[in-house]
Amino acid sequence: MLPRFAPRGKRGRDAAHGTRPIGDNRHFDPGPRMSYLHQIDPIALQLGPLAIHWYGIMYLLAFAAAWWLGMRRVAAGRVPWGVEAFGDLMFYGMLGVIVGGRLGYMLVYGADQWTKDPLALLRVWEGGMSFHGGLVGVLVAGWWWARRHRVAFWDVVDFLAPLVPPGLGFGRLGNFIGGELYGKPTGADWGVVFPSSLTQPFASMSPDALRAAFDAGQLAPFLRHPSQLYQALWEGVLMFAVLWWLSSKPRARYVVSGWFAILYGIGRFLLEFVRVPDAHLGYLAFGWLTMGQVLSVPLVLVGVVLVVVGLRRGYGAQG
Numbered sequence: 487m488l489p490r491f492a493p494r495g496k497r498g499r500d501a502a503h504g505t506r507p508i509g510d511n512r513h514f515d516p517g518p519r520m521s522y523l524h525q526i527d528p529i530a531l532q533l534g535p536l537a538i539h540w541y542g543i544m545y546l547l548a549f550a551a552a553w554w555l556g557m558r559r560v561a562a563g564r565v566p567w568g569v570e571a572f573g574d575l576m577f578y579g580m581l582g583v584i585v586g587g588r589l590g591y592m593l594v595y596g597a598d599q600w601t602k603d604p605l606a607l608l609r610v611w612e613g614g615m616s617f618h619g620g621l622v623g624v625l626v627a628g629w630w631w632a633r634r635h636r637v638a639f640w641d642v643v644d645f646l647a648p649l650v651p652p653g654l655g656f657g658r659l660g661n662f663i664g665g666e667l668y669g670k671p672t673g674a675d676w677g678v679v680f681p682s683s684l685t686q687p688f689a690s691m692s693p694d695a696l697r698a699a700f701d702a703g704q705l706a707p708f709l710r711h712p713s714q715l716y717q718a719l720w721e722g723v724l725m726f727a728v729l730w731w732l733s734s735k736p737r738a739r740y741v742v743s744g745w746f747a748i749l750y751g752i753g754r755f756l757l758e759f760v761r762v763p764d765a766h767l768g769y770l771a772f773g774w775l776t777m778g779q780v781l782s783v784p785l786v787l788v789g790v791v792l793v794v795v796g797l798r799r800g801y802g803a804q805g
Contacts, residue, residue: 520676521709523700525693526663544660548653549580555649555730565645567635575631579646582627583620583653590619594777595764615657617750618781624650640739647746648729654750655722662714669711669760677709683762684708713761720753740796747789751782758782 531538553576559565560572567575591614592599592607599606628646632639661667668680679700681689688699688708699705728749733742755778763769763776770780 521700521706522678522712523697523705524665524678524680525697526665528664540663541660544656544663545584545653548656549576551652551656552576552579552649555652556645559645565641567637571635574635575628575642575646578627578631579624582623582625584623586623586626587615587617587620590616590622594619594781595767598766617654617754618785638739640743644733644737644739644742647742648726648733650746651726651729652722654725655718658714658718658721662712662718667714668762669713669716670762671707672709672711674709675706678712679705679708680710683710710762711760713757716757716760717753720757721750725749725753738796738800740792740799744789744792744794744796747785747792749789751786751789754782755779755786 526540528539528541529537530540530543556572556576557569560567560569565572588607594616596606596614624646625643628642629639631637632642665680665682668678668683671677681696684696684705688696688705691699696705725746729742729746732745758776758778759774761776761778763778767777769775770777
């Protein structure tokens with residue numbers, strides 16, 4: 487669905503001075519603005535009892551992108567292993583992402599849900615994956631593969647780092663399509679209305695009634711930052727561009743991995759300021775610190791250490 491421009495009306499005194507109270511739309515004039523009512527069906531295709539979710543498609547695209555990019559590096563002779571070994575690495579990596587990401591989310595963000603409904607752990611298609619848990623899962627999988635193939639572990643991590651960002655971007659698009667992990671109110675006349683963030687009486691409206699309320703300007707107070715799209719751009723586009731360029735030439739061991747950690751950690755820390763914290767956790771301290779920020783700080787520090795150590799040792803150094 488394309489972004490919808492709200493209709494132009496007569497500007498009232500309250501709207502002109504920005505003093506319109508929440509819920510009062512008597513003088514509301516949206517004017518020329520970019521606003522969008524999120525009504526995307528999370529199911530991409532229904533084949534009888536089989537439902538194909540957009541979230542699952544995003545994961546398939548993520549793995550396909552990593553496979554294609556990795557094959558390019560293998561075909562160019564950039565790594566000392568062949569196609570078959572690379573296929574094994576991708577298989578272990580996929581398992582690591584799914585198992586680690588889901589376990590990490592349920593342990594850190596969904597412990598209450600897990601204890602009440604243990605089978606929720608298996609319903610990956612409903613959303614709820616932790617980047618930090620997925621990262622740990624990939625590192626464990628990479629360590630296992632490196633041990634079996636007698637390859638330096640950090641060479642494997644440096645190889646994988648540029649392959650991951652497109653998948654992160656697809657994952658954030660999945661978050662957006664699912665209407666989850668949305669941002670804070672923009673406080674302006676642009677943004678996205680996520681139905682799951684609405685209060686009554688709008689929360690119980692039918693899709694058609696909600697559309698009518700949106701077209702009438704009644705949902706303007708609920709316009710939010712599409713923080714999932716901000717993260718998709720940072721993680722899927724910017725991080726990929728930097729890391730793919732950085733790894734296009736031989737670099738010292740640890741450097742590419744270190745920059746991955748630095749870029750992700752900084753981006754996640756900053757973008758948490760426009761993202762709504764998890765409802766059951768809220769802010770952990772200072773009225774703004776979130777769990778995502780707490781987990782990202784050590785990631786940045788580890789990244790800095792890796793880059794410094796790698797540059798000091800230089801290209802070709804072992805260990």
